[in-house]
Amino acid sequence: xxxxxxxxxxxxxxxxxxxxxxxxxxxxxxxxxxxxxxxxxxxxxxxxxxxxxxxxxxxxxxxxxxxxxxxxxxxxxxxxxxxxxxxxxxxxxxxxxxxxxxxxxxxxxxxxxxxxxxxxxxxxxxxxxxxxxxxxxxxxxxxxxxxxxxxxxxxxxxxxxxxxxxxxxxxxxxxxxxxxxxxxxxxxxxxxxxxxxxxxxxxxxxxxxxxxxxxxxxxxxxxxxxxxxxxxxxx
Amino acid sequence: xxxxxxxxxxxxxxxxxxxxxxxxxxxxxxxxxxxxxxxxxxxxxxxxxxxxxxxxxxxxxxxxxxxxxxxxxxxxxxxxxxxxxxxxxxxxxxxxxxxxxxxxxxxxxxxxxxxxxxxxxxxxxxxxxxxxxxxxxxxxxxxxxxxxxxxxxxxxxxxxxxxxxxxxxxxxxxxxxxxxxxxxxxxxxxxxxxxxxxxxxxxxxxxxxxxxxxxxxxxxxxxxxxxxxxxxxxxxxxxxxxxxxxxxxxxxxxxxxxxxxxxxxxxxxxxxxxxxxxxxxxxxxxxxxxxxxxxxxxxxxxxxxxxxxxxxxxxxxxxxxxxxxxxxxxxxxxxxxxxxxxxxxxxxxxxxxxxxxxxxxxxxxxxxxxxxxxxxxxxxxxxxx
Numbered sequence: 342x343x344x345x346x347x348x349x350x351x352x353x354x355x356x357x358x359x360x361x362x363x364x365x366x367x368x369x370x371x372x373x374x375x376x377x378x379x380x381x382x383x384x385x386x387x388x389x390x391x392x393x394x395x396x397x398x399x400x401x402x403x404x405x406x407x408x409x410x411x412x413x414x415x416x417x418x419x420x421x422x423x424x425x426x427x428x429x430x431x432x433x434x435x436x437x438x439x440x441x442x443x444x445x446x447x448x449x450x451x452x453x454x455x456x457x458x459x460x461x462x463x464x465x466x467x468x469x470x471x472x473x474x475x476x477x478x479x480x481x482x483x484x485x486x487x488x489x490x491x492x493x494x495x496x497x498x499x500x501x502x503x504x505x506x507x508x509x510x511x512x513x514x515x516x517x518x519x520x521x522x523x524x525x526x527x528x529x530x531x532x533x534x535x536x537x538x539x540x541x542x543x544x545x546x547x548x549x550x551x552x553x554x555x556x557x558x559x560x561x562x563x564x565x566x567x568x569x570x571x572x573x574x575x576x
Numbered sequence: 577x578x579x580x581x582x583x584x585x586x587x588x589x590x591x592x593x594x595x596x597x598x599x600x601x602x603x604x605x606x607x608x609x610x611x612x613x614x615x616x617x618x619x620x621x622x623x624x625x626x627x628x629x630x631x632x633x634x635x636x637x638x639x640x641x642x643x644x645x646x647x648x649x650x651x652x653x654x655x656x657x658x659x660x661x662x663x664x665x666x667x668x669x670x671x672x673x674x675x676x677x678x679x680x681x682x683x684x685x686x687x688x689x690x691x692x693x694x695x696x697x698x699x700x701x702x703x704x705x706x707x708x709x710x711x712x713x714x715x716x717x718x719x720x721x722x723x724x725x726x727x728x729x730x731x732x733x734x735x736x737x738x739x740x741x742x743x744x745x746x747x748x749x750x751x752x753x754x755x756x757x758x759x760x761x762x763x764x765x766x767x768x769x770x771x772x773x774x775x776x777x778x779x780x781x782x783x784x785x786x787x788x789x790x791x792x793x794x795x796x797x798x799x800x801x802x803x804x805x806x807x808x809x810x811x812x813x814x815x816x817x818x819x820x821x822x823x824x825x826x827x828x829x830x831x832x833x834x835x836x837x838x839x840x841x842x843x844x845x846x847x848x849x850x851x852x853x854x855x856x857x858x859x860x861x862x863x864x865x866x867x868x869x870x871x872x873x874x875x876x877x878x879x880x881x882x883x884x885x886x887x888x889x890x891x892x893x894x895x896x897x898x899x900x901x902x903x904x905x906x907x908x909x910x911x912x913x914x915x916x917x918x919x920x921x922x923x924x925x926x927x928x929x930x931x932x933x934x935x936x937x938x939x940x941x942x943x944x945x946x947x948x949x950x951x952x953x954x955x956x957x958x959x960x961x
Contacts, residue, residue, distance in 0.1 A: 398954060419873060441582070446581075450870055451870045451871065453579070454871050
């Protein structure tokens, strides 16, 4: 399998007033295509920052990031926006749906940047909402949906453009156990059935169990990767 | 299309806030329209002035009369087409509050002022009778004057009782033409003055000089004034526009203040809309971060914010324009016609109001756009409003 993510010696630091806060230290990581990787670690370890860098919504202070064959650290803002639209799907902890748009309209948003016709967009959106099991909720507004349903709409929005990479930041962090299970099952299905490469940040070991590989971040440093089977044996 | 729908939905997200902002813009447009209309009405005499008319008055003040004998001398100046004259009569019609301009005029006054359109048959009758008068259609309508009616005036500047027979009703030719005046024969006034107050006979208030070439107005004015230099009644000749502006000079500060106020209203409402847009964009900081994450560019963000701002501004200005006509109409009915003889919304006022609303829409979106464009995606997600 070819590598879809290649992080080479990436560091990231922020400036707060005159104080430099180092978040990631010389990280290197490779993720194969079709992989489902969970990134774990305590709060402040830098896992969301690493996810943001890989997803192209933040820029590294140092190092090289090659994602889906593109050196994204070298792209300008406009090119990076286009790359994100074409290559990455995002799932957030708090769903981040647009409250004034229906489920259909929320999922359609990324397609507005494509050259698809209205009919083609409609077909894509309806098919995607069917995949996430919300074919009967297309005209519902976010406030009319449960947390789990909202997250499924967010997943539909993330995959509607058929991106090569799906990144999820604590996708079950705001959900009850049952809803979380549904979301994780859906993500597993997207990985196995639709061959999506998934990178998921989570605090939850149960959520991480659904991944095939788990990596840990501790104070900005990445530990060695562990296959889920090894973790399971230790629990 | 979806983006337009989103702009529409965003506008309606806080219905009360958006409605109050739209109402504020509408009120500003109405206030702007009303103030500009008052300013226009105030200076309508200046706007109505003809380029080919000069006014010659006493050099000290127009309240001092000039000798009638000047007429022939002025007529002989090269470039002068016609000389007419007018005399402020004053007087009281039934009650002091029934004010309208009454002028003792030369017989050729309607040649000098073709914008006062008197039907030919009425003018013929008027010219044959010494105590006849022509009234404007607005005062004819207000006081129910009809042809043949006798108007009795109590003189103040020219004491005694004066009777006039209405023989003509003039129609203002243009929107800016005053339809509230009364004209009668100067001969009628002069004959009586000759008999009763000889010292005030053969005086006219001011001369109206029609010239052949408006570009010669300065030269002819100089020639007229030179003609009567060192006489007992020296003259001051100027264009009709300058003469009318002289009347406005005393109220210039008020007009300036009203002009300033009208533009201050625009400034205030710009701040109100700006505040609305800033609040809206702050509340949607995370949403804009989502849009950027999905691949929407700065251009799209500008479109969303500017679109919403323009939508609110356009709704407000449209509502204001719809309301300004009936409100100006009511205002016109409320104030005496003789105070503002001409009171209407000029097209330029509407153009200015709409332009101001569009400008407000653009200006109010600048800060929110700048803020959204400068906010990084990760900062947007961390933002707590």
